Amino acid sequence: MAGLELNNIRKSYGATEVIRGVSLSVKEGEFVVLVGPSGCGKSTLLRCIAGLEPISSGSFSQDGHDVTGATPVERGVAMVFQSYALYPHMTVAENIGFGMKIAGDKPAAITTRVREIAKLLKLEELLARKPKALSGGQRQRVAIGRALARKPRLFLFDEPLSNLDASLRAEMRVELAKLHASLGNTMIYVTHDQVEGMTLADRIVVMNSGIVEQHGAPLELFNQPDNKFVASFLGQPRINFIRISGARREDADLLLSLPGGEPMRVPIDAARATSLDSLEIGIRPEDITLSTSETGLPITVDVVEQLGNETILYGHLRDAQQMVVRLTGQANFSGGDKAWFKIAAERALVFDQNGLNIGRRSAQ
Ligand SMILES: Nc1ncnc2c1ncn2[C@@H]1O[C@H](COP(=O)(O)OP(=O)(O)O)[C@@H](O)[C@H]1O
Ligand SMILES: [Mg+2]
Incomplete structure (x- = not known):
């Protein structure tokens, strides 16, 4: 060969x-x-x-x-x-x-x-x-x-x-x-x-x-x-890992809420999801967008990086877990601001207590 x-x-x-x-x-x-x-x-x-x-x-x-x-x-x-x-x-x-x-x-x-x-x-x-x-x-x-x-x-x-x-x-x-x-x-x-x-x-x-x-x-x-x-x-800024509790299965999905956020539905792989203890959700900074209403996920902004073509927000959730958000273009934020965000649930990854991805794999 x-x-x-x-x-x-x-x-x-x-x-x-x-x-x-x-x-x-x-x-x-x-x-x-x-x-x-x-x-x-x-x-x-x-x-x-x-x-x-x-x-x-x-x-x-x-x-x-x-x-x-x-x-x-x-x-x-x-x-x-x-x-x-x-x-x-x-x-x-x-x-x-x-x-x-x-x-x-x-x-x-x-x-x-x-x-x-x-x-x-x-x-x-x-x-x-x-x-x-x-x-x-x-x-x-x-x-x-x-x-x-x-x-x-x-x-x-x-x-x-x-x-x-x-x-x-x-x-x-x-x-x-x-x-x-x-x-x-x-x-x-x-x-x-x-x-x-x-x-x-x-x-x-x-x-x-x-x-x-x-x-x-x-x-x-x-x-x-x-x-x-x-x-x-892989990915810069790095993917966010958020610990969650109270997630439950519904059909082939996981129903969960991020701290302070509204419920979301994330597809999982039933065969790999043997335990729902100590799950973490992986969300890339670019899969988070600004909400047009006061719904979604509340984040308090700590530090803002204005790069001209994008804006990186370093903030925290209601339970103090850190969250990085990458917005395209320029967004008017400063430290201490509170705002609402939307998560692209279909892009979210789910990791079990051993750090293995139990999300459902879609065809590329
Ligand atoms: N000649 C050597 N003798 C002893 N230890 C070595 C030697 N070369 C590399 N190592 C060790 O092997 C490990 C891997 O090194 P290396 O292959 O250079 O890593 P990387 O290129 O990923 O940074 C390191 O812990 C390093 O200290
Ligand atoms: Mg080397």
């Missing part, structure tokens, strides 16, 4: 197991993004995939062949890191062509390939410059070009944009998406930035403490997270 298979990968450093049984199939040409909080094992797993780090147990196969003991070169991987460490005394062209030179490729072949890459990455004007005369984004493009030069089968990125400022990061995100579209290489990309995951991935893999919590298409994970961890990792 084409692509890369991770079969129950485990990795320990001494007594500490850092990767605790990860299995995953990566399709040929797929852009897979590993996301998760700092320290969850993303870089370790990527280094294992690269063949830079021996694994403790499990196996890798590539195109149906076992590559568990293979070197990075045998696996055909190229890696781009957060700190791109270009050779300062070499020009852009020399940096890009260096790997080919070491591998003993002919000068004419190197020149041709460097030109191709420079065109692809819009570095043509910069080929004679040294790294110190480049901006951060240009340097990162050179680092990517250097990785591309030897036509890797598998492209691995470890937080390649985290040293760049926000606007450059956004620009480079788009460049990377275009690069993947034009090259069609298999790419595995590590980031702690959920926005990069959402925008770049064909598939997001959410990691937590060395395991995979869930993987799937970005919107699938956003709309139908398996658990609270995944729900809270």
Whole structure:
């Protein structure tokens, strides 16, 4: 089978197991993004995939062949890191062509390939410059070009944009998406930035403490997270979790009220809803709108952030639980205001006492 298979990968450093049984199939040409909080094992797993780090147990196969003991070169991987460490005394062209030179490729072949890459990455004007005369984004493009030069089968990125400022990061995100579209290489990309995951991935893999919590298409994970961890990792501002009591079943729905609010009906999955104790409702800040009448859910506003194109309200419910609301456009609020809001009940998620999503899954 084409692509890369991770079969129950485990990795320990001494007594500490850092990767605790990860299995995953990566399709040929797929852009897979590993996301998760700092320290969850993303870089370790990527280094294992690269063949830079021996694994403790499990196996890798590539195109149906076992590559568990293979070197990075045998696996055909190229890696781009957060700190791109270009050779300062070499020009852009020399940096890009260096790997080919070491591998003993002919000068004419190197020149041709460097030109191709420079065109692809819009570095043509910069080929004679040294790294110190480049901006951060240009340097990162050179680092990517250097990785591309030897036509890797598998492209691995470890937080390649985290040293760049926000606007450059956004620009480079788009460049990377275009690069993947034009090259069609298999790419595995590590980031702690959920926005990069959402925008770049064909598939997001959410990691937590060395395991995979869930993987799937970005919107699938956003709309139908398996658990609270995944729900809270994707989306900014973060999803609200509201504890409720007194919920009851009616047919395939849950009837409940948020503190101080009117009753609402949320679809649940009867097979998964084994207990209605200690439920929490997950509501994304953008699924809350201002009510046109004094009905719905009363919220007292504590802090207002006016971003121009949207307004973020940080407030609390009648029982003091925190609630974040994201309104599109500009809304005239200040701290201490009380207002009524409507909740999009069909978008609400329900989590049981173990943090598992027991909401009903609709077809995407
Ligand atoms: N060479 C190493 N020796 C011992 N522990 C390590 C080593 N590399 C990583 N770790 C530990 O493994 C865990 C995962 O690290 P890492 O893969 O870098 O996480 P992430 O990239 O998700 O931030 C951390 O607790 C880290 O301290
Ligand atoms: Mg890391």
